[in-house]
Amino acid sequence: MLKTYILKAFTAAALIATALAGPAAATEKTAFRMIVGEPRYMDPNLATDFAIYVNAQLFQPLARTDKDGNLVLLQAKSIDLAPDGRTWKIALNPDYKWSNGQPITAADWVYSWKRILDPKTGSEAASFLSDVENAMDYNKGTLTDPEKLGIKATGDFTFEVVTALPAPQFRAKLALPYLTPVPKAVVEEFGEKWVAPEHMLSNGPYKLVSRVNDQSIVMEANPHYGGKKPAIPRIEMTIASGDQCTAQLRAYEANEIDFTTCVPSQDIARIRQDAELSKQLDPFPLAATEWVQFDMTQAPWSDKRVRHALALAIDRQAIVTAVSDGTNRIASTIIPDSIPGGNSGDALKGSIEDAKKLLAEAGFPDGKSFPQFTLSTPATRERPLIAQLLQQMWADNLGIQMNINVLESNAFRAWVQTRKTEKYDIMINGWWSDYADPANWFGDLITADVRQNHFTNAAFAEIVKKADAETDPAKRAETFREANKILEDEQPMIALQNPTDLWMVKPDVEGLAHEGVLNMYHIGEAAFK
Amino acid sequence: MLFFLFKRILSAIPTLLIAYTLVFFIAHATPGSPWDSGGNRPMEPSVKAVLDAKYNLDKPLYVQYTSYLWNALKGDFGPSYRDRTQSVTDIVARFLPVSLKLGAAAMLLAILLGLPLGALAALTRHPIVDGIIRMISTLGISMPTYVVTSILIVSLGVGLGLVPTFGWKGLFTTSSLVPVFSLALAPLAAVIRCFRTSMLEVMNLDFVRTARAKGLKPMAIIIHHMGRNALIPAITVAGSYTAYVLVGSFFVESIAGIPGFGRYFVLAIAARDYPVIIGTTLIYAALVVLINLLVDLSYFLLDPRARLDQGR
Numbered sequence: 001m002l003k004t005y006i007l008k009a010f011t012a013a014a015l016i017a018t019a020l021a022g023p024a025a026a027t028e029k030t031a032f033r034m035i036v037g038e039p040r041y042m043d044p045n046l047a048t049d050f051a052i053y054v055n056a057q058l059f060q061p062l063a064r065t066d067k068d069g070n071l072v073l074l075q076a077k078s079i080d081l082a083p084d085g086r087t088w089k090i091a092l093n094p095d096y097k098w099s100n101g102q103p104i105t106a107a108d109w110v111y112s113w114k115r116i117l118d119p120k121t122g123s124e125a126a127s128f129l130s131d132v133e134n135a136m137d138y139n140k141g142t143l144t145d146p147e148k149l150g151i152k153a154t155g156d157f158t159f160e161v162v163t164a165l166p167a168p169q170f171r172a173k174l175a176l177p178y179l180t181p182v183p184k185a186v187v188e189e190f191g192e193k194w195v196a197p198e199h200m201l202s203n204g205p206y207k208l209v210s211r212v213n214d215q216s217i218v219m220e221a222n223p224h225y226g227g228k229k230p231a232i233p234r235i236e237m238t239i240a241s242g243d244q245c246t247a248q249l250r251a252y253e254a255n256e257i258d259f260t261t262c263v264p265s266q267d268i269a270r271i272r273q274d275a276e277l278s279k280q281l282d283p284f285p286l287a288a289t290e291w292v293q294f295d296m297t298q299a300p301w302s303d304k305r306v307r308h309a310l311a312l313a314i315d316r317q318a319i320v321t322a323v324s325d326g327t328n329r330i331a332s333t334i335i336p337d338s339i340p341g342g343n344s345g346d347a348l349k350g351s352i353e354d355a356k357k358l359l360a361e362a363g364f365p366d367g368k369s370f371p372q373f374t375l376s377t378p379a380t381r382e383r384p385l386i387a388q389l390l391q392q393m394w395a396d397n398l399g400i401q402m403n404i405n406v407l408e409s410n411a412f413r414a415w416v417q418t419r420k421t422e423k424y425d426i427m428i429n430g431w432w433s434d435y436a437d438p439a440n441w442f443g444d445l446i447t448a449d450v451r452q453n454h455f456t457n458a459a460f461a462e463i464v465k466k467a468d469a470e471t472d473p474a475k476r477a478e479t480f481r482e483a484n485k486i487l488e489d490e491q492p493m494i495a496l497q498n499p500t501d502l503w504m505v506k507p508d509v510e511g512l513a514h515e516g517v518l519n520m521y522h523i524g525e526a527a528f529k
Numbered sequence: 530m531l532f533f534l535f536k537r538i539l540s541a542i543p544t545l546l547i548a549y550t551l552v553f554f555i556a557h558a559t560p561g562s563p564w565d566s567g568g569n570r571p572m573e574p575s576v577k578a579v580l581d582a583k584y585n586l587d588k589p590l591y592v593q594y595t596s597y598l599w600n601a602l603k604g605d606f607g608p609s610y611r612d613r614t615q616s617v618t619d620i621v622a623r624f625l626p627v628s629l630k631l632g633a634a635a636m637l638l639a640i641l642l643g644l645p646l647g648a649l650a651a652l653t654r655h656p657i658v659d660g661i662i663r664m665i666s667t668l669g670i671s672m673p674t675y676v677v678t679s680i681l682i683v684s685l686g687v688g689l690g691l692v693p694t695f696g697w698k699g700l701f702t703t704s705s706l707v708p709v710f711s712l713a714l715a716p717l718a719a720v721i722r723c724f725r726t727s728m729l730e731v732m733n734l735d736f737v738r739t740a741r742a743k744g745l746k747p748m749a750i751i752i753h754h755m756g757r758n759a760l761i762p763a764i765t766v767a768g769s770y771t772a773y774v775l776v777g778s779f780f781v782e783s784i785a786g787i788p789g790f791g792r793y794f795v796l797a798i799a800a801r802d803y804p805v806i807i808g809t810t811l812i813y814a815a816l817v818v819l820i821n822l823l824v825d826l827s828y829f830l831l832d833p834r835a836r837l838d839q840g841r
Contacts, residue, residue: 035695035786038612038796040611040612040800041613119576120579122576122579122580122583123576124570124572126573127570127573139573139576140575141575192613192614193614195614196614212788213612213615213620213623214624214796215788238695239786239788240786241786241792241796247694247695247786250682250683250686250687250694251693251694251695253694254687254690254693254694256693256695407560408560410560410561410562410565410801411559411560411561412561413565414562414565415560417565417571432569434569434570450570
């Protein structure tokens with residue numbers, strides 16, 4: 001009764017105001033509308049967060065990788081690896097021009113990549129060029145001469161990249177959205193302000209027309225783009241902050257935008273049950289895994305039987321159902337099947353009875369005298385819910401008690417970094433493929449111990465080293481598979497789920513496809529029906 | 530009067546200094562650094578060191594404390610870490626006007642609706658009218674703004690398609706309806722309740738009875754005799770809400786997608802953007818001081834007793 005009164009009052013007021021504001025203009029489809037987060041950087045040399053999705057409409061790398069890991073050339077005319085396995089000879093396609101019509105030269109590419117490595121730039125993308133000769137010494141400041149870097153122009157439209165060692169994974173990195181050119185002359189003239197709409201030159205399908213910070217970004221087709229001309233002439237992005245998924249879905253349902261990149265967990269079931277909306281849902285399984293991990297240097301986690309017991313006592317299906325209405329996929333292994341070397345056949349097998357037995361063998365029958373421990377998790381997305389589910393499952397199945405420590409996401413990241421030297425019990429964490437190569441998982445994630453898991457295994461390290469240098473893709477995958485078996489037997493992390501990105505696309509849009517391990521979208525390749 | 534002003538302005542200095550000190554140390558004590566946000570990988574220590582050096586974060590905290598204060602006194606509130614192309618001054622210049630417009634519209638709505646409704650609630654003997662007015666004021670006080678904003682967006686935007694669900698196209702467009710209503714609701718409720726109470730108090734006082742006995746028109750009594758005397762508490766309440774509404778609500782702006790001061794403040798906190806957090810807090814504090822001062826000054830206009838007190 002009261003509610004309807006209020007609603008009616010507001011509705012009436014809104015109606016009057018709408019009438020005063022005049023009738024809404026009929027929408028003509030010339031612009032692709034969407035909501036994005038505010039890019040921290042529009043500079044492609046600096047952007048490493050979701051800004052790469054905005055930037056991908058403006059800037060383009062040399063190539064893209066297809067499903068089988070082969071390069072599909074874009075800005076490059078050819079990419080050849082010399083017989084030494086270290087020298088990549090790159091010829092540019094001179095059809096591609098900056099958005100003001102000027103040629104994109106090898107000097108722009110070399111300048112851009114050296115700028116990424118320049119410690120003064122402070123770019124997080126530097127790690128993607130770490131294979132390049134002398135790159136890390138230069139980036140860390142121990143080498144100051146950029147001429148010593150293995151990146152050199154060999155002509156107006158040709159350049160060469162030399163890696164320190166034969167690095168087969170560098171092929172996939174050449175397709176990274178971080179490794180685009182920047183217009184040398186413009187960057188040198190305007191410094192950090194070069195990304196302002198009045199100065200910025202881009203080499204991709206669109207150019208930046210206007211940007212109002214935290215409010216809007218507008219792009220229009222780049223008339224000098226060398227690839228297939230975009231069918232959609234204009235992109236209008238509204239900037240959201242905070243819960244972008246909710247803002248996107250509301251705007252999408254109100255027909256204000258053509259595309260959402262995610263669906264809030266609490267709305268997934270409703271969307272999937274809706275006859276119309278469910279057809280517009282476009283899921284994409286990500287090359288990513290979320291897991292719960294141990295501090296391998298601490299008891300009782302250093303005991304493999306304890307790790308196995310905890311792993312076997314988890315009902316992954318229940319987790320996936322609770323957090324994503326079953327749209328995420330259960331992950332029984334850390335490395336996803338889509339990564340060469342990953343194989344869910346290597347997963348740990350056993351029942352809850354086995355788990356109980358293992359825990360008893362480790363000295364904790366029915367969970368008795370098991371130490372009190374804490375699981376730490378960032379307050380992002382569904383992770384606190386996963387923490388509660390684990391708490392319940394382990395209490396029910398093994399009789400062990402766990403505390404949960406939820407940290408704000410930045411605080412969590414900082415906390416994880418300090419775990420390099422400080423001890424912890426367990427935490428929820430995850431990894432998203434950066435580029436389409438197993439080295440990104442076995443090396444960058446596990447061997448480099450970026451998540452402070454402190455997993456060390458001589459045999460594993462040896463095999464990964466061997467696989468890293470292997471240039472034959474089949475043999476490489478086979479060798480990594482050996483490492484995968486060790487990893488799953490050791491269980492330094494218990495894999496839980498592989499997230500799925502849920503896009504929604506309006507029925508009058510076609511050709512908007514998921515691309516690569518980062519799930520990029522390219523509006524330049526889409527069209528209105 | 531001038532002495533009063535001088536005293537108040539002077540006392541603002543320690544207030545602002547305390548605000549600065551608190552926000553500076555709380556911001557820096559918050560776990561996480563400006564460089565902990567972002568991508569899949571943790572930032573390379575060498576890159577972190579470069580950025581720390583660039584923004585003086587490698588200096589001892591007391592050096593940062595004094596140098597920021599010194600620069601702020603000169604009007605330089607520093608760069609934004611979250612967006613390197615902007616300074617805090619740029620950000621304030623861009624985002625504060627949006628919040629000010631929105632807040633002014635909301636306050637105007639609250640006062641223009643609140644005073645007559647409050648008066649009506651006090652004067653009427655009709656239980657339904659009184660009930661409705663009391664319901665509005667209770668809802669306005671008890672419902673958090675994020676709930677109100679979400680309900681309005683879902684019902685008017687998604688459900689009826691009358692207003693955009695998100696974004697800002699200017700004050701005189703449908704995009705401002707939901708945020709203005711949401712922001713106005715709490716001060717509206719407060720003004721209604723406060724004005725109702727003080728009107729009831731004034732109603733039976735001697736001078737009102739005298740005025741009635743003199744045979745003045747009821748409207749004249751309500752406005753000139755009762756209203757003016759009952760206004761002071763309502764102005765005080767409205768004043769305290771003005772500071773909060775003008776500078777922008779964190780919730781309303783974030784949910785409705787208004788690029789205002791409040792939303793930027795939230796983003797700055799999430800990004801550990803120290804100069805923005807400190808700069809915007811200082812400006813917020815200064816505004817609160819200024820508005821309180823204005824509220825006090827308005828007593829001079831409304832209440833002769835205040836003039837007399839301070840004049841001594």
